[in-house]
Amino acid sequence: MSGIYLHIPFCKQACSYCDFYFVTRTSEREHFVQRLIEDIESYRDSKFTDETVETIYFGGGTPSLLEPAQLEQIMEALYDIFDIDAREITLEMNPDDVSGQFLADLKSLGISRASMGVQSFEPELLEFMHRAHSSEEALQCLELLSASDFDSFTVDLIYGNPGQSVEQLKSDVKKLLAFDPPHISAYSLTIEPKTRLGKQVELGRIAPPEDDKVAKHFDIINQLFSSHGIERYEVSNYSMPGKEAIHNSNYWKHENYLGLGPGAHSFWWDDSAERWENEEDLRKYLRDEDQPEREVLSLKQLAEERLMMGLRTRKGVGIAELSERYDYVLSSRQLDYLENREQEDKLEVDERITLTDEGIKIADAIILDLVTLH
């Protein structure tokens, strides 16, 4: 089983924190769609069409900037070339693009899951993040979504904004939970160097969010979501039981996926494991000039990745899985380290290694320690 990721690289404007690849000139959308279809068709009868595709993910950028007729052409090409038995087809959208008709059109195309980029309902935070939508549009789109045929949807929320108070955070969460979202991705604001926010921090105009404050926001979110029956199953992902994202969960388990479009990543593990990243350059993509280099990954690299991704999830990583699939046996130094951290209630070890709620806050440090001690 594999997945397909399609990167739709257009946005109306640049959000201040965003580190994804996108362009704000949207005039090349039609050209891009035709090129993407050619790209899909180039995989006919290749090894990538041997496996059944169980998830498709339209990400970006802003996929909701495409017309339903364009999305229909892409879907037709995908079904023509790949063997698709879809359990989940997700499309990312922004509130200012959504209407009842748009959602109905998506549903009739077979899109089963809507991913809505709300981030906040607070006007001043939306402005700070340079989002293209208003607070009213965010509320309106969630009303439309609740009234639509989408029983599976997810909403993105950002916390830990430098100017965000606890009251504002609680108000955002309360407004969101009123719509009973089956799934939420909640991200702490990260400052990436190449973004507008990164530049403002570099110039000393904005102070980055303090760790204590971010940790406090994380606790509030966990507690409020949990009291609503929405539990964390990965550092930034929360869901009602059975509503976990299949596509993203497959990334964390090293399932195969093919990424199409500029900046998309792919991972394929058959005889050997390879990863490649399309160049972040729409012009080159349109001219079919991108020749991404493939990196061959060793079993050790894969094991370390599996530890890194698995420990960020509530299920953790199976010790037997590490040895059987990755030929990775924990060293005595690693076992000692795990025992010490277990005594500090940062993690639990039985047949699996799982981080506790306290451990997850320092997940990156624990993972780094573990990998270094092998």
Ligand code: SF4
């Ligand atoms: S956050 Fe989304 S909408 Fe904003 S610039 Fe990035 S990809 Fe575009």
